[in-house]
Amino acid sequence: MSPAEARLKQVPADMTEAEWSQRVNLAACYRLIAHYGWDDLVDTHISARVPGPEHHFLINPYGLMFDEITALSLVKVDLDGNQLTRSDYSINPAGFTIHSAIHEVREDAGCVLHLHTPDGTAVASCAEGLLPLNQTAQLVTWDLAYHDYEGLALDHDERPRLQKDLGNKNHMLLRNHGTLTVGRSVASAFERMFHLERACTMQVRIRMLGPTAYPIDQAVIDKNTALLNNPDRQELRSTTLVWPALLRKLDRLDPSYKN
Secondary structure (H helix, E strand, O other): OOOHHHHOOOOOOOOOHHHHHHHHHHHHHHHHHHHHHHOOOOOEEEEOOOOOOOOEEEEEOOOHHHHHOOOOOOEEEEOOOEEEEOOOOOOOOOHHHHHHHHHHHHHOEEEEEEEEEEHHHHHHHOOOOOOOOOOHHHHHHHHHHEOOOOOOOOOOOHHHHHHHHHHOOOOEHHHHHHHEEOOOOHHHHHHHHHHHHHHHHHHHHHHHOOOOOOOOOHHHHHHHHHHHHHHHHHHHHHHHHHHHHHHHHHHOOOOOHHO
């Protein structure tokens, strides 16, 4: 039995194999966020759309730490915020506002990932934003959107502005707030966040060294943008190379996410 088959062997009777697979991958993503130290107590959120015609998505139960989340504990909601599965926990209303906005208009949003890390939030709070100072940043900056801070995301009236600002981009800096990525799959949303967070950390460290970064010719930046603007190739890399390796790491550390 392959590792993927082992992760899916105990599909609950009340859900499809496709939903269970999405639950397992999303729970794994929560555990990986905790592993990399990107979590923020019980706050921030990752959501994943449930495969099917309905715009239902899975999100964390509000009150569990990320390293406690399992496939079965994830809460399924609709675009109106109704919980469709039983849980001892509710969902974070601010998380619902942000994630429902994106799932509502982006058919390709299989997963939406939002964080409040120190370096990501630091760069999001700087007027210059994220600059293409190095190769890692250039994986992101060509596909990066910005959304101005409007306070705690409790007002559903903010959703159209968030949708407009994101457009068809897959990385976003929420000004004075944090980072966000979108992927067709949990795998690609996570890999995008890995590069976005690392680029932010690199920029913070560069600025600590002084105000001047070694310049990169614009022609080189344009060359990299042309090479990177291939979403099909990126999705294939995320799902077939990066994500299976991350799941193997997680299985060695703690396989209980699959429960």
